[in-house]
Amino acid sequence: MPELEDYLAERRKLVNQTLDRLLPPADMYPRLLHEAIRYSVFAGGKRLRPILAIAAAEAVGGEVEGILPVAAALECIHTYSLIHDDLPSMDDDDFRRGKPTCHKVYGEALAILAGDALLTLAFELLSQGAITQHMDAQRLSVLIQEIARAAGSSGMVGGQSVDILSEGKEIDQETLLYLHTHKTGALIQVSVIAGGLVAGASEEQIGALSRYGERIGLAFQIVDDLLDVTSTTEELGKPAKSDLKHAKATFPALMGKETSMKEVERLTAEAKEVLRPFEGRAWALHAIAGYLTSRRF
Amino acid sequence: MPELEDYLAERRKLVNQTLDRLLPPADMYPRLLHEAIRYSVFAGGKRLRPILAIAAAEAVGGEVEGILPVAAALECIHTYSLIHDDLPSMDDDDFRRGKPTCHKVYGEALAILAGDALLTLAFELLSQGAITQHMDAQRLSVLIQEIARAAGSSGMVGGQSVDILSEGKEIDQETLLYLHTHKTGALIQVSVIAGGLVAGASEEQIGALSRYGERIGLAFQIVDDLLDVTSTTEELGKPAKSDLKHAKATFPALMGKETSMKEVERLTAEAKEVLRPFEGRAWALHAIAGYLTSRRF
Numbered sequence: 019m020p021e022l023e024d025y026l027a028e029r030r031k032l033v034n035q036t037l038d039r040l041l042p043p044a045d046m047y048p049r050l051l052h053e054a055i056r057y058s059v060f061a062g063g064k065r066l067r068p069i070l071a072i073a074a075a076e077a078v079g080g081e082v083e084g085i086l087p088v089a090a091a092l093e094c095i096h097t098y099s100l101i102h103d104d105l106p107s108m109d110d111d112d113f114r115r116g117k118p119t120c121h122k123v124y125g126e127a128l129a130i131l132a133g134d135a136l137l138t139l140a141f142e143l144l145s146q147g148a149i150t151q152h153m154d155a156q157r158l159s160v161l162i163q164e165i166a167r168a169a170g171s172s173g174m175v176g177g178q179s180v181d182i183l184s185e186g187k188e189i190d191q192e193t194l195l196y197l198h199t200h201k202t203g204a205l206i207q208v209s210v211i212a213g214g215l216v217a218g219a220s221e222e223q224i225g226a227l228s229r230y231g232e233r234i235g236l237a238f239q240i241v242d243d244l245l246d247v248t249s250t251t252e253e254l255g256k257p258a259k260s261d262l263k264h265a266k267a268t269f270p271a272l273m274g275k276e277t278s279m280k281e282v283e284r285l286t287a288e289a290k291e292v293l294r295p296f297e298g299r300a301w302a303l304h305a306i307a308g309y310l311t312s313r314r315f
Numbered sequence: 316m317p318e319l320e321d322y323l324a325e326r327r328k329l330v331n332q333t334l335d336r337l338l339p340p341a342d343m344y345p346r347l348l349h350e351a352i353r354y355s356v357f358a359g360g361k362r363l364r365p366i367l368a369i370a371a372a373e374a375v376g377g378e379v380e381g382i383l384p385v386a387a388a389l390e391c392i393h394t395y396s397l398i399h400d401d402l403p404s405m406d407d408d409d410f411r412r413g414k415p416t417c418h419k420v421y422g423e424a425l426a427i428l429a430g431d432a433l434l435t436l437a438f439e440l441l442s443q444g445a446i447t448q449h450m451d452a453q454r455l456s457v458l459i460q461e462i463a464r465a466a467g468s469s470g471m472v473g474g475q476s477v478d479i480l481s482e483g484k485e486i487d488q489e490t491l492l493y494l495h496t497h498k499t500g501a502l503i504q505v506s507v508i509a510g511g512l513v514a515g516a517s518e519e520q521i522g523a524l525s526r527y528g529e530r531i532g533l534a535f536q537i538v539d540d541l542l543d544v545t546s547t548t549e550e551l552g553k554p555a556k557s558d559l560k561h562a563k564a565t566f567p568a569l570m571g572k573e574t575s576m577k578e579v580e581r582l583t584a585e586a587k588e589v590l591r592p593f594e595g596r597a598w599a600l601h602a603i604a605g606y607l608t609s610r611r612f
Contacts, residue, residue, distance in 0.1 A: 042468055042469065046468075046469075047473070047493075048468075048473050048476045048477050048480065050476070050480060051468055051472070051473060051476040052468060055468065098431075102427055102428075102431060105424075105427065107422070107423035107424045107427065108424050108427065125404070126404035127402075127404045127405050127479045128476065128479065128480075130399055130402065130404065130405065130427065131399075131472050131475060131476050131479070133431075134395075134399060134430075134431075134434065134467075134472050135467050135468035135472045135473075137431065137434055137435065138434065138463050138466050138467035138468075138472065139463065139467055139468070141438040141459055141463050142459070142460050142463035142464060142467065144459075145455070145456040145457075145459040145460050145463070146456070146460060148452070148456065149452060149453065149456040152452075153452055154452050155445070155446060155449075155450055155451050155452040155455050156446065158442070158452050158455055158456065159442040159443070159445065159446040159455065160442075162438055162439070162441075162442040162459070163439050163442050163443060166435050166436065166438050166439035166442070167439060169435050170431075170432050170435035170436055170439065171339055171343075171345075171348055171349060171352065171432035171435075171436070172339065172343075175348070175428050175431050175432045175435065176344070176345050176348060176432075178428060179345045179347070179348040179425065179428050180345050182424045182425065182428070183345060183347060183425075196344075
């Protein structure tokens with residue numbers, strides 16, 4: 019899929035430029051804090067969430083330029099969650115994407131604060147970005163509420179809590195599903211919704227984007243589980259089988275590798291199906307859904 | 316000042332009721348996370364920031380009812396900052412307001428997540444509250460941006476970073492001033508601004524409220540420094556002289572007790588002075604400025 023790879027590379031570049039422009043400069047006081055923030059944000063992320071927001075905006079006829087600050091905000095939330103998840107009292111990971119994690123370089127206190135600052139900055143960027151897009155108060159309020167719910171205790175933070183609380187315990191399929199749809203799924207889903215909201219999508223369109231996001235969010239996490247089981251440390255850039263090391267349940271562990279792969283295929287097909295009404299303008303969302311299943315596992 | 320004490324008690328009750336209504340219930344899944352959130356929020360705070368927001372709204376003719384969700388959001392941000400500040404890698408405090416800190420009861424991981432959830436919830440409540448007040452998009456965007464800036468790396472989180480980074484080091488007066496105006500001052504100041512914004516204050520009124528907030532924010536912190544030097548553990552509900560234990564600079568340590576008390580008086584007088592144009596409607600803000608200097612030290 020060379021066309022998609024060009025699209026991803028180009029959008030990733032735009033997102034990186036936007037982040038570089040909107041994040042506080044590394045030499046701003048207090049310098050070590052701003053260094054830590056930029057260290058983690060520019061540690062080589064795929065920018066999946068911002069790209070999903072951009073692709074969703076394009077699917078409803080929006081302009082790429084207008085969605086960029088909101089896309090950057092989503093990446094700030096994602097990066098904050100990684101910094102906090104990696105902390106010694108959480109998942110205790112020393113490496114992420116092949117680089118030492120934030121707390122290994124800057125210490126625990128500054129890593130916690132860098133995460134806090136990124137989460138706070140996200141809402142500043144959301145408000146800024148929405149206003150330049152001439153969103154009305156109702157839509158701006160919905161945008162922030164949707165993102166806050168997806169990121170907070172009823173979404174991502176809730177998922178991470180359950181992940182922490184169930185370490186070393188056997189969990190059932192229901193809990194695993196909660197975990198995956200909340201810890202990573204919620205932010206992926208709301209990224210798609212956010213793109214639609216900023217670009218002026220109708221309620222019906224938001225509904226379709228939401229269903230698409232829900233399905234690829236879960237598929238993405240199952241693929242991650244599969245990769246963790248079958249890959250080497252070198253391929254992942256972080257210790258492989260770390261989920262199993264923590265005695266954490268995964269889809270392949272609970273349902274078997276075959277069934278997990280089938281589930282990914284089913285979710286991907288459904289995700290593509292709900293995009294039908296958008297026709298050609300949703301080609302990138304369509305291709306991304308396929309791309310997720312083609313990752314090696 | 317019996318009148319002010321009645322006012323504070325009544326407003327505190329309203330804030331507590333609002334928090335109880337707007338926070339996720341303690342039995343909501345994941346239960347331990349929501350328990351931890353409520354444990355910290357209802358650990359006996361004075362609710363200074365929400366009350367300042369209410370009093371500022373009243374000073375420009377706003378209704379108490381309308382500002383309550385925004386007031387609750389400010390307390391969520393304050394509580395999150397306390398939870399994270401108390402962590403072992405930060406100030407490492409076991410007690411706060413006479414009770415074990417969040418991480419002593421729920422563990423470090425859940426304390427970090429409870430803080431993250433509260434910060435996220437704050438922005439959800441801000442958006443919700445603003446919309447019921449029929450704020451336009453421009454004002455809602457300014458409200459969120461102001462609060463995010465005051466709470467983030469150029470405000471409170473920046474202040475806490477400098478506090479952590481200068482532990483055990485000698486710092487100069489400039490750094491101490493940065494520390495106090497950012498770590499605690501910024502959120503106090505923006506609470507007053509937020510009250511004005513929600514109640515429809517003019518730009519001139521916002522300017523006056525901002526100057527008032529800046530002065531009482533700094534005065535409040537100097538009084539805290541003075542209390543920490545002169546009080547016993549029992550009076551404070553947390554280990555006294557903990558700032559000195561960490562070799563942290565304080566106003567009395569750097570400028571002497573007498574000069575610090577004079578500075579508090581000067582700031583209080585200035586704070587009262589800028590309230591003049593609001594006349595009688597700012598009586599509570601006026602009284603609160605005086606109240607801060609009357610705390611025992």
